[in-house]
Amino acid sequence: MRARTHVATTHTTHQTDPMTETTESETIAYDVVVLGAGPVGENVADRTRAAGLTTAIVESELVGGECSYWACMPSKALLRPVIAQADARRLPGLAAAARAPLDTPAVLERRDNFTSHWQDDGQVDWVEGIGADLYRGHGRLAGPRTVTVTVSDGSVTTLTARHAVVVCTGTRAQLPDLPGLAEVRPWTSREAxxxxxxxxxxxxxxxxxxxxxxxxxxxxxxxxxxxxVRGKGLLSRMEPFAGELVAEALTEAGVDVRTGVSVASVTREDGTVVALTRTGERFEADEILFATGRIPGTDDIGLDTVGLEPGSWLEVDDTLRVTGTDWLYAAGDVNHRALLTHQGKYQARIAGAAIGARAAGTPLLDGPWGPHAATADHEAVPQVVFTDPEAAAVGLSLAEAEEAGHRVRAVDVEFSSVAGAALYGDGYKGRARMVVDLEDEILRGVTFVGPGVGELIHSATIAVAGHVPISRLWHVVPSYPTLSEVWLRLLEAYRDN
Structure with a gap:
């Protein structure tokens, strides 16, 4: 079974060590050098160019990064027909037609279109359009404010940065240390x-x-x-009911969900993958996907040349500057604040603005919710899981809020009380929770689970990030009959109990 993890010939990752014999090196100076041309690196470059700073961006694979080719876009392209079909099955008049199997080749073809067939020409054009210079090759720090770019023929270009180097090299899948794993050729998120x-x-x-x-x-x-699943349930970082409802729906859809199971070894026997658990259970499959975490893409980017540990997460302040430096920044997954594309792009905008302000010598407004501070990383990180039902959350769960020392109360309502849910589809099942800070009567967190709730989460994000008081939320009138009427049901439940 082929998985498109290859990179086109002109985009090959180059692992040549710049310390080995190479051709003569060329040195070019910029204001800013960005390592990594995924969405985060692209957004840093966009903001530093907008600030009038010359900017180089270095990429060893495809411009557009993990999100564009192996994560957000292809995964959601695969899931959209699944969710649309599930919605149709809830509606008389469509249900019978929706029982037919999905046209898998058509779904995969649409997925391929969203990845531009793993070609990055359009994104390269965008980088050139903002006036940034793109360098293809393996980028590596070579001391303070210095980056070397090595290509397949061994030639090296040295880039120096007057103001900042920004690490945006993301993460890669973490595989467990299991006997037989290499021979099995497991899937990671890329193959999946x-x-x-x-x-x-x-x-x-x-x-x-x-x-x-x-x-x-x-x-x-x-x-x-x-x-x-090794743990007790799914989606452990969300409210418990989110994982429960998703597990129930996956089971109804035919997925065999096993919790409390830990894989001890894997082999491939005559083409069949065999996984043995620690309790001796045997599972067989054609392919095995390990979705067991991420590790930072910092193992071979020269961190040791600036006194940092190779392969480590990079600790940053709220301007995204790496602790202990005055020139090195890290945005996106590599700082381990929130492994989400949209949050990384938010950090990139903050970092670019902060670099621009420091370069211009203008005041740095890095207080809470200032233009140079990634405050939302601490208080208002939203996420949507695109299963059926969808699970969407922002801010703190009840357990997290209590652990942080807030005096809070959880308010729960079922979507069965919302007219818009009944209209959305027969048998609509879902739940909403808001975590209310009883001292200030603001929301510390909100969770929705149910079909279509991903489109509700931005309203919750505004309420959490904006510290909108309960008294003001009563004047935010939801349109009838929509799913957003769940907000009124939540406020009523808070008032009446």
Missing amino acids: TSADSAPGRLLVVGGGVVATEMAAAWGALGSRVTLL
Whole structure:
């Protein structure tokens, strides 16, 4: 089974060590050098160019990064038909037609279109359009404010930065240290989002976002999926009911969800993957996906040349500047604040603005909610899990709020009390929770679970980030009959109890 993890010839990752013999090096000076041309690096470059700073951006694979080719875009392209079909099955008049299997080749073709068939010409044009210079090759720090770019023929270009180097190299899948794993050739998130056909049987190891989304996608596209979860349930970073409702729906859709299962070893026998658990259970499949975490893409970018630990997460302040430096920044996954594309792009905008202000010698407004401070990283991080039902959350869960020392109260309502939910589809099932700070009567967190709730989360994000008091929320009138009427039900439940 082929998975499109390759990179076109002109985009090959170059792992040549710049310390080995090379051709003569060229040195070019910029105001800012960005390592990594994914969405985060692109946004840093956009903001520093807008500030009038000359900017170089270095990429070893495809411009556009993980999100464009192996994560957000292909995974959601796979899931959108799955969710649309599930919605149609809830509606008399469509239900019968929606029982037909999905046209898997058509779904995969649409997925391929969203990844531009793993070609990055359009994104390269965008980088050139903002006036940034793109360098293809392996970028590596070579001391303060210095980056070397090595290409396949061994030639090296040295870039120096007058003001800042920004690390935006993201993360990669973490694989467990299991006997036999290398020989099995397991899937990671890359293979799961780029495979060119559905495996007959798929084992998914993990209980987080990637595991649940890919179980939902490939289960609907024709695979017989078994989900092996080490913990007690799914989506452990959300409110408990989120994982419970998603697990229930996956089971109803035909996914075999097993919790409390820990894989001890894997082998491939005559083409069949065999996974043995610590209790001796045996599971067989055609492919196995490990969705068991991420590690920072910092192991070979020269951190040791500036006194930092290779392979480490980079600790930053709220301007995204790396602790202990005055020139090195880290935005996106590499700082481990929130491994989400939209949050990384937010950080990139903050970092670019802060670099521009420091370069110009203008006042740095880095207090809470200032233009040079990534305050939302601490208080208002939103996320949507695109399963059926969707799970969406922002801010703190009840447990997190209590652990942080807030005096809070959780308010829960079922979507069965919302007219818009009944209209959305027969048998609509979902739940909403808001976590209210009883001292200030503001929201510390909000969670929605149910079909279509991903489009509700921005309203919750505004309420949490804006510290909108309950008294003001009563004047935010939801349109009838929409899913957003759940806000009125939540406020009523808070008032009446």
